[in-house]
Amino acid sequence: MEALKMENITKIYPNGFVANKGITFSVQQGEIHALVGENGAGKTTLMKVLFGMEQPQEGAIYVNEKKVKISSPLEAIELGVGMVHQHFMLLPSMTVAQNVTLGMEPRKNGLVDTQKAVQITQEMSDKYRFGLDATARVGDLSVGLMQKVEILKALIRGAKVLILDEPTAVLTPQETRELFEQLKLLRTEGHSVIFISHKLEEVMELCDNVTVLRHGYCNGTHPISELDAAGISRLMVGRDVVLKIEKEDPKPGKPILEVRNLTRTNAEGKKTLNDVSFTIHEGEVLGIAGVEGNGQSDLSDSISGMVSYDSGTVKLNGKDLKGMKIVDIRSAGMSVIPEDRMTVGCVNDLSVQDNAIADRFDKKENMNGIFLDKKKAKSITDALIKEFEISCDSQDEAIRFLSGGNIQKVVVAREFTSGANFVVANQPTRGVDVGTAEMIRKYLVRQTREKGIGSLLISADLNEILEVSDRLLVMRQGRIVAAFPKANVVDVDELGEYMLGIRTMTAQEMEGVL
Amino acid sequence: MNNAKKIETWFDLVRILVAVLVAYAIALVILALISDDPLYVIQQFIVGPFSSFRRFGNILSTMIPIIFTGICMCFVYAINKFNLVGEGAVNLGGCLSACVAIALSNKVPAWLLLIIVLVVGCLAGMAASLIPALADQIFHADVCVVSLMMNYILLYLTNYILKYRIKDPGSSITASYKWAPALKFRNIIPKTSVHAGLIVALICVVLAAVLFYKMSFGFKMRIVGLNPVFAKYIGIPVVSTIILAQVIGGAFAGLGGTVQVLGMFSSYQWTALTGYGFDGLMIAVLARKNPALVPLSAFLIAYIRTGADIVSRTTDIPPEFVSIIQGIIIVLVAAEMFLSGFKRRLIFNSAKKALAEKEGKA
Numbered sequence: 001m002e003a004l005k006m007e008n009i010t011k012i013y014p015n016g017f018v019a020n021k022g023i024t025f026s027v028q029q030g031e032i033h034a035l036v037g038e039n040g041a042g043k044t045t046l047m048k049v050l051f052g053m054e055q056p057q058e059g060a061i062y063v064n065e066k067k068v069k070i071s072s073p074l075e076a077i078e079l080g081v082g083m084v085h086q087h088f089m090l091l092p093s094m095t096v097a098q099n100v101t102l103g104m105e106p107r108k109n110g111l112v113d114t115q116k117a118v119q120i121t122q123e124m125s126d127k128y129r130f131g132l133d134a135t136a137r138v139g140d141l142s143v144g145l146m147q148k149v150e151i152l153k154a155l156i157r158g159a160k161v162l163i164l165d166e167p168t169a170v171l172t173p174q175e176t177r178e179l180f181e182q183l184k185l186l187r188t189e190g191h192s193v194i195f196i197s198h199k200l201e202e203v204m205e206l207c208d209n210v211t212v213l214r215h216g217y218c219n220g221t222h223p224i225s226e227l228d229a230a231g232i233s234r235l236m237v238g239r240d241v242v243l244k245i246e247k248e249d250p251k252p253g254k255p256i257l258e259v260r261n262l263t264r265t266n267a268e269g270k271k272t273l274n275d276v277s278f279t280i281h282e283g284e285v286l287g288i289a290g291v292e293g294n295g296q297s298d299l300s301d302s303i304s305g306m307v308s309y310d311s312g313t314v315k316l317n318g319k320d321l322k323g324m325k326i327v328d329i330r331s332a333g334m335s336v337i338p339e340d341r342m343t344v345g346c347v348n349d350l351s352v353q354d355n356a357i358a359d360r361f362d363k364k365e366n367m368n369g370i371f372l373d374k375k376k377a378k379s380i381t382d383a384l385i386k387e388f389e390i391s392c393d394s395q396d397e398a399i400r401f402l403s404g405g406n407i408q409k410v411v412v413a414r415e416f417t418s419g420a421n422f423v424v425a426n427q428p429t430r431g432v433d434v435g436t437a438e439m440i441r442k443y444l445v446r447q448t449r450e451k452g453i454g455s456l457l458i459s460a461d462l463n464e465i466l467e468v469s470d471r472l473l474v475m476r477q478g479r480i481v482a483a484f485p486k487a488n489v490v491d492v493d494e495l496g497e498y499m500l501g502i503r504t505m506t507a508q509e510m511e512g513v514l
Numbered sequence: 515m516n517n518a519k520k521i522e523t524w525f526d527l528v529r530i531l532v533a534v535l536v537a538y539a540i541a542l543v544i545l546a547l548i549s550d551d552p553l554y555v556i557q558q559f560i561v562g563p564f565s566s567f568r569r570f571g572n573i574l575s576t577m578i579p580i581i582f583t584g585i586c587m588c589f590v591y592a593i594n595k596f597n598l599v600g601e602g603a604v605n606l607g608g609c610l611s612a613c614v615a616i617a618l619s620n621k622v623p624a625w626l627l628l629i630i631v632l633v634v635g636c637l638a639g640m641a642a643s644l645i646p647a648l649a650d651q652i653f654h655a656d657v658c659v660v661s662l663m664m665n666y667i668l669l670y671l672t673n674y675i676l677k678y679r680i681k682d683p684g685s686s687i688t689a690s691y692k693w694a695p696a697l698k699f700r701n702i703i704p705k706t707s708v709h710a711g712l713i714v715a716l717i718c719v720v721l722a723a724v725l726f727y728k729m730s731f732g733f734k735m736r737i738v739g740l741n742p743v744f745a746k747y748i749g750i751p752v753v754s755t756i757i758l759a760q761v762i763g764g765a766f767a768g769l770g771g772t773v774q775v776l777g778m779f780s781s782y783q784w785t786a787l788t789g790y791g792f793d794g795l796m797i798a799v800l801a802r803k804n805p806a807l808v809p810l811s812a813f814l815i816a817y818i819r820t821g822a823d824i825v826s827r828t829t830d831i832p833p834e835f836v837s838i839i840q841g842i843i844i845v846l847v848a849a850e851m852f853l854s855g856f857k858r859r860l861i862f863n864s865a866k867k868a869l870a871e872k873e874g875k876a
Contacts, residue, residue: 304747306746306747325751326746326747326749327751328749343741343743343744344744345744346741347744348740348741349740350736350737350740354733358737358744358748359748361730361733362730370729371729372728372729
């Protein structure tokens with residue numbers, strides 16, 4: 001029986017971004033169904049629609065073959081749909097039982113019946129062999145156990161369909177195996193599980209069917225038995241539009257950025273960078289491909305001085321950047337197009353002008369004695385608006401009134417004209433329209449070739465990374481796992497296999513390319 | 515110009531006016547219940563402050579100290595730290611200035627002493643504000659809590675100084691020795707209590723506005739306040755900017771204490787917190803942390819205060835109730851979300867219209 005069906009779902013966000021286009025997706029009772037796709041393919045949006053967090057423009061949802069309208073998570077829960085979020089929604093200072101029964105506490109004489117809450121939580125945990133102590137404080141639990149609490153929370157509210165959003169991303173291999181056993185147990189009990197993951201070997205091991213999304217479209221549902229990991233990867237990544245960028249071969253000059261044995265442990269104690277080494281020369285674009293969350297952000301933050309690292313060195317134009325202030329790193333030749341333009345790349349409430357000159361307003365030539373030189377600021381901004389074709393009503397307009405593409409143009413304009421000879425471009429075209437994306441890519445290539453700057457391009461967009469980069473590295477779990485001397489001849493299927501962990505290059509294979 | 519921006523700009527002004535009207539309407543309803551002549555009370559409240567030259571003068575002299583604390587809070591508010599030490603900074607600035615004024619009276623020329631005293635006020639305010647700022651940055655002690663505690667520490671410190679160090683035993687009230695009369699700020703408008711401190715206050719407004727909008731520190735400060743992550747990324751020293759902004763704010767509050775003491779008294783007499791520091795917060799919120807708008811919002815607060823004062827002296831309404839009305843007005847004026855649904859509808863409609871026009875042309 002069909003436990004759930006989403007039919008012809010189209011979701012357009014208020015800024016005009018179409019995240020889902022006519023997606024049809026169904027889950028049988030008692031199956032584990034994988035939902036896979038690249039970042040931005042529309043998986044999360046589709047699940048938000050199912051869980052009532054977003055409303056689709058078109059389409060219908062059926063639960064147990066009855067048409068339903070889900071306008072809030074509460075209604076979704078009522079209909080037996082439960083979601084385990086990637087970032088846990090738990091109260092660390094409360095016990096497992098308190099978290100699990102939150103909002104539906106058993107009562108006695110108008111007071112919360114703590115004993116009963118503990119009892120039902122413990123029974124449920126034992127039934128599914130979760131191995132939880134209902135009286136333990138959630139803050140004291142391991143990440144794996146916290147996830148069990150989340151699942152229990154959904155089950156106790158009567159969830160028949162469980163959505164797990166990249167559940168294994170935070171787990172150790174042992175915890176993952178344990179989770180899989182429990183999910184299989186749930187399947188035998190008649191529950192359905194929607195399993196969102198990037199890790200294809202897990203999908204192969206656990207799931208019955210797989211639905212592939214690409215660029216907001218559904219790329220079909222297939223029984224796992226008919227596919228292998230490479231086949232899924234092809235469906236996920238498959239190149240459709242190839243944006244050709246005309247460029248001659250690079251003539252790399254002397255090294256600009258040298259990264260040696262960079263290692264970083266993040267606040268959660270996870271090693272996000274593990275012995276990363278590479279060199280970028282004048283006049284070349286080094287691309288870093290990889291599934292998001294494999295250390296790319298930490299790499300760009302470590303290089304640009306936003307975060308500190310455990311060991312290793314980063315040298316820019318021969319200067320060791322360790323412990324330097326960001327203002328000095330910038331004057332040593334660094335510019336950065338950050339991943340998140342709205343929280344890092346600009347100040348929403350300040351004007352286009354303020355954002356465009358934020359790195360150079362206090363340079364001597366841009367000041368009028370001790371005062372800001374408004375005329376100079378205006379002429380600098382005018383020139384940038386013209387050169388980068390930024391469309392805004394006036395440069396005094398707050399930048400938040402601009403479209404995403406134009407905001408990104410302001411960021412790119414500032415960073416490319418800062419006088420730096422090295423640029424980190426982290427997802428430079430994410431969420432911007434095709435025209436702007438093309439312009440940014442061409443500009444990056446032109447700057448590199450004509451001005452001889454060095455560029456580090458980090459991108460989850462495979463077309464972009466293959467077209468724009470000269471050399472290409474692949475990052476997985478904080479390591480460089482593959483290196484290609486010429487990006488535009490790399491086979492995309494092969495690349496996908498390195499990204500997803502099906503293959504790894506040896507140090508010898510990568511020698512000379514790093 | 516972008517329609518949404520235009521709407522947002524105009525909306526603030528309209529919103530404050532509507533808020534004042536609504537507040538007076540609510541007050542009228544309540545007054546109808548407890549007063550024999552509610553219309554007269556409201557009339558006194560609204561037009562009373564303008565009914566005589568002396569009363570109008572009261573508005574202006576009430577404005578003086580709260581302009582200083584308003585500027586102080588603009589700096590603090592600009593970098594998003596709720597350092598509420600303005601209150602204590604006023605007392606400390608006033609008290610230490612008084613000590614210096616008493617000690618050096620008739621020993622140095624009056625003009626030089628005046629400068630020294632004003633500088634002492636600034637320094638006192640800076641020191642008062644620096645302590646919570648440092649505690650926040652170094653020990654991550656909540657700046658709001660520390661600064662509130664500081665206010666009491668500073669109050670009792672100044673009380674101690676007044677009672678045990680500079681008290682004039684010959685005075686019938688708790689007051690210090692008098693300083694040289696030449697030091698007292700002169701009246702600038704006859705038959706009112708408006709003193710030369712108003713000029714100092716307005717000079718400070720100009721200084722603060724220049725620092726905010728014409729100098730690089732102000733720009734850095736605004737960036738840090740609006741988006742500290744961006745500030746870090748673009749290479750602005752976030753921590754030192756945050757501390758410096760609070761210290762500069764403290765200087766203005768301390769100076770405000772000095773000016774108020776020199777303008778209103780001939781000896782130091784404060785034994786309680788003045789309330790000017792908290793008024794400053796309200797003024798900064800109303801002025802949208804723009805120092806250039808501080809005189810305007812200080813005028814609004816001073817006008818309400820003066821009206822309240824007149825009502826409690828000329829009608830049957832007890833002063834406690836007057837404070838309630840005053841509170842209603844201020845809450846409504848300060849409530850940023852008041853009428854925000856209406857604003858959103860305006861922006862939405864204008865966007866829809868623009869879209870329709872565009873499609874019509876195409």
